[in-house]
Amino acid sequence: MTTVELSGSVLARELRAKLAETAAALTTAGVPPRLAVVVATEDESSAWYVRALAKAAAKTGIDCDVVDLGATAEPAEIRTKLAALSADPAVHGIILQTPLPPDAKAEELAASISPEKDVDGASPLSLGRISAGLPAFAPATAAAVLAVLDYYEVPLAGRHAVVVGRSTVVGKPAAQLLLARNATVTVCHSRTRDLGEQTRTADVLVVAAGRSRMITGEHVRPGAVVVDVGTNPGEDGGLVGDVDAESVRGKASALTPVPGGVGPVTTALLLSHTVGSASRGAP
Amino acid sequence: MTTVELSGSVLARELRAKLAETAAALTTAGVPPRLAVVVATEDESSAWYVRALAKAAAKTGIDCDVVDLGATAEPAEIRTKLAALSADPAVHGIILQTPLPPDAKAEELAASISPEKDVDGASPLSLGRISAGLPAFAPATAAAVLAVLDYYEVPLAGRHAVVVGRSTVVGKPAAQLLLARNATVTVCHSRTRDLGEQTRTADVLVVAAGRSRMITGEHVRPGAVVVDVGTNPGEDGGLVGDVDAESVRGKASALTPVPGGVGPVTTALLLSHTVGSASRGAP
Known part of the structure; x- marks a missing residue:
């Protein structure tokens, strides 16, 4: 089987x-779109990500403020900054x-982000609203999984989607979004017995476990569509997915590359x- | 196989x-526990349920106020009352x-219940907090599913739980609670293709679909534990579960009865x- 690259x-x-068109129109209308990224870490890959985001924002005509509170920021300080923004x-x-610093819990702190500005769906209220079928921003990575599947017209209704990983930022919201699209949804994780038995039942397999190349050809049902959310650091400084692309190629009908x-x-x-x-705030 | 009744x-x-002991101690301490039930319907089975709840509260030493706003209550009126309480x-x-009245959406209105009083986990914030692993009251029916499984010491970690039904009040939160207990979790629903194929993979099968006797012996893997959340009106005025107990008995290792x-x-x-x-408000 030829595996199509998604x-x-x-x-x-x-x-x-x-977006660039809309951003330009908003700026002309006196509402230049502005994104604030609050950072409290010296983590290298986080810094790399923030730079890439700021660059993409600039190219699209969106102002991006990086608010660096330093790796020793207290939770209260982070909370105050989020409330001020x-x-x-x-x-x-x-x-x-x-x-975040060791004593800071992202899910707790994100509650200080007002829901209409919570563009990465990090606050518990955003999560709950998505689960309840109410309008909210979904975590961007989970939303991206669905956007890729939709762009390539992968049918979801009535099909079996298996999500590997149950993080609050990807696995759980991706499962909710797939469920809202009428897929039958299974969530697997590190405690799942016989992962392969579960993943081989998937029509659509979404892998967001954060472990390099953990999903191989033997985890995949022939013809399945595989979405690789992994972005693990590779030995040569590049990115490595959660899926072993080489062994899955030829078995899956389609696979998302990492990177790209x-x-x-x-x-x-x-x-x-x-x-x-x-746009909601535009005149 | 003998099917144990849970x-x-x-x-x-x-x-x-x-509870009666704790409630009595709280009352002595000047904090008599009080529950308010807001009603905006003339639905018969709702009225039956509210009477049963008020009676159970009274027997336990908990004050229960039924606040009947009438079946024509406006959403704004309901919201104001929830905020006042x-x-x-x-x-x-x-x-x-x-x-609720046709133009009222429970999930939207429940956002007006303050999270610390949201004892039925109805507000989107409670749902999101549960999903994020933060403290919150879970919807009582979903919590009851877990309480029954725990009481009878049914192991969950690493086992496959299949939930039939994806309502905001039962199916979805039950799936979240099972996931938090390290079960591998599948959510099925009306759009699931070949329901039996899914349910037969379950070690623990939780049925909350709201359809009388829809799950029969052929949906159940021999030895599975089956939890029946259904409370459908029977022909004789009694309650009928979502599980056809007669056909499941002898196949499941355990089954919850309906009623009881x-x-x-x-x-x-x-x-x-x-x-x-x-208790949190007690001196």
């Missing part, structure tokens, strides 16, 4: 082109970057959510 | 006995009874949550 770069480019009418999107799959779409959707938030 | 009545009785320090638990299974535990947990909320 590129996210193509989709991300299309999304950004549309929530109250600032010039800011339309707020992201709380992880990792879910990642660029995630960035584009964060910007899209920010522009969406700014 | 009675909820026994557990509910134990829970209520403990949330602000009333004498009230410790608030339930918004369904069904999840139902009484749900009521006991609503009261337990109310007492828990009152």
